Amino acid sequence: MGTNRAADLKVLRAKEWDGWWDHLIRAFGGGPTSPEERELDRSVTEFDRSLAAWDGDECVGTAGAFSFRLTVPGGASVPAAGVTMVSVAATHRRRGVLTSMMRRQLEDVRALGEPLAVLTASEPAIYGRFGYGAGSFQMHAEIDTSRVTLAVPAGTEDVRLRYRAPLDALAECEAVYAALVPLRPGMLARRPGWERMGLIDPESKREGASALQCVVAERAGEVTGYTRFRTKLGWGPGGHDGTVTVNELNALDPESEAALWRFLFGIDLMTTVIARGRPVDDTWQYQVSDIRRCRPRVRDDCYVRLVDVGEALAARTYQAPVDVVLDVEDAFCPWNSGRWRLSGDPKGASCERTSNPADLALSVRELGASYLGGVPLLTLARAGRVRELRTGALAEASVAFGSPVPPWLPHGF
Template sequence: MTIDLRTLDPEDWDAWYSMLDWSFGGVPEAPEERELWRDLTELERSLAAWDGEEIVGSYGVFSFGLSVPGGAVVPAGGVTMVGVAATHRRRGLLRRMMRRGLDGIRERGEPLAVLTASEAGIYGRFGFGVASQSLAADIDCGQVGVAAPPGAAEIRLRVTEPAEALARCEELYARLVPTRPGMLERRPGWEKLSLLDPPQDRAGASPRRCVLAEGPDGELLGYARYALKPAWGADGYPAGTVHVRDLDAAGPAAYGALLRHLTEVDLMRVVRLRHRPVDDPLLHLVSDVRRCALRVGDRLYLRPVEVGAALAARAYATEVDVVLEVTDPFCTWNEGRWRLAGGPKGAVCEPTTAAPELALDARALGAAYLGGASLASLAGAGLVTELRPGALAATATAFASPLAPWLPHGF
């Protein structure tokens, strides 16, 4: 039977989202979480795949701004809510939806597409590379201390309700976005994601709290949202867990004060952090990194939708002038030779007929775009080919970022 792809109508949202729920295991979300995603869904950018009267596929795009090296915030289409009914797998439906979706992103003038993947092997064939990774840590606070950076003693800590401090925290988050690549500029409505705390999802933990780090003049310098899950070990000693939801700070003093506070909560044995940057300062503040159960995983996937506009939108660590030979079988308009010239103050990237100096595909370019994956490392895997001696080292240095890219929250 013919499967019809149509823009999502408001009255079909519940059926569309319920199909998506089943694609991810069928466990219903809390009503407040479902309602938030209803509010955030951009209907005009969402697709429903219909087989007769039944929705068998879903696909959506969020309108984002993504921070890139150099501090600019670049329009990006956030691919989301992708699902195919189990009865309709392996019929090319995902490819059809991705085709429509990336064409729409291009038509809107967004040079980048980004997503997070439920399974790592799905999106490489569509030109998405792993542009940022994330760090997870379980700090054994019974055995690990946290050093206090200079100025930490002047930081005032105050615990409050997350909703009460939301406006101040969002102002601080907005200031931080240009300072690290890979962060999402939160558009109206997205601030509610920080407050989402359904009781059914707490698994025995407390309601979420928020600790504020303020300077001597009362300025907000950092905050952490967290929940406590009390427990007792077989030996009778407390073995609770601090589940950290967010931890953002403007400077080492506030960050150190917050991390120390979280590791010193009474009756707690473990501080659990997820989705942290891979160069998180905690690596240098804890007294014993081996007792932090560190793990690294893939996080943000990125592909250039318009190679020229994407490469011209970011700055570069050093001056660069290189001709790239790009292959992109899914977005063929990107294929060909591109001359990238620029540096710390900006860049231009235009088609050229000059001899190529590096060859790579869209997936490798997406992985390197934010500075998270080195072009030299990708070359070691055979994903980048040096065609002029010296071009690889110079270009890899230019693409680097002083701070690792980081996606603070999913979508």
């Protein structure tokens, strides 16, 4: 393809999926995928929302989206495009392929009436120019359970734990997950088929660890929590040195959650618990005897893009009354640019076009970062990314946009 020749951008057809997918895998390093993973990924692909960029008969770019519903502050479940499978062939860089796919995709999202788009970024530097802001974060930890103890709340002893085959316990575990979705911003309602993603367990990905295991927590005969994990036995000069890797842990009450963590801390022959992708407010942090030996660290996770500023801001509630005019800059989706009056409180909100003077000036990227309530507007202002035009408006809006529960994306896509 010559420098001045644009890629031919088309909606993916089912018969093209294998080549499209092979291109994507190569762009992400070419690691092996099992037949089980490949089949499941194909089964959840939404072909009418998947784009392929072609240079003749060669696929040189991919982009897709899933039709998700995302919990926002206040508990509403809002339609959101889950942007995924984005890649450009290394032979076709700097030719506008990515920009053309991102522009077409956001136009399609708008046409479908979805006010939000979200993604997880393999390279965070890419997506800011398309209006995405880091709106939620996740915690990773490596807990030295040979030296860290856990103080659990009263009532934990009333919780019964049982091993269950992961597939056999799937329905009960999904019921727990579904009950938690409305309670935290950033959580995704599972679409049909997505419940299987947590059970993918090819031996090639275990790195010497066990097959996937599942333990459920029960109270009064009802499943109130679960964890899925792997164990890997190791030996060192001092004896056993095994590792527990936690894939998922969800619970409906503090006692069930504590019982599951205590179980993971106490598995025989294991001295380390590795937990990735956890909420930044995970309660075990405040129950351990030595947080430093848990080595917690935080990284970016869900990137949020307001596709329709008015609808998105009206879809959530605000934890304090707010009445501000926002002057929004959005060069990539110009239909969002201009002044919007946001009026809201804990019961609801409206957001409409206005000619009134602006109180705050910011880009759509900052709105995305603050939208789920995890990044204060005050912090963004101190970073030089939000300007206060009316004294007091920044503090008012920053408090209102917050969330009492930090946002969390429970799984990638």
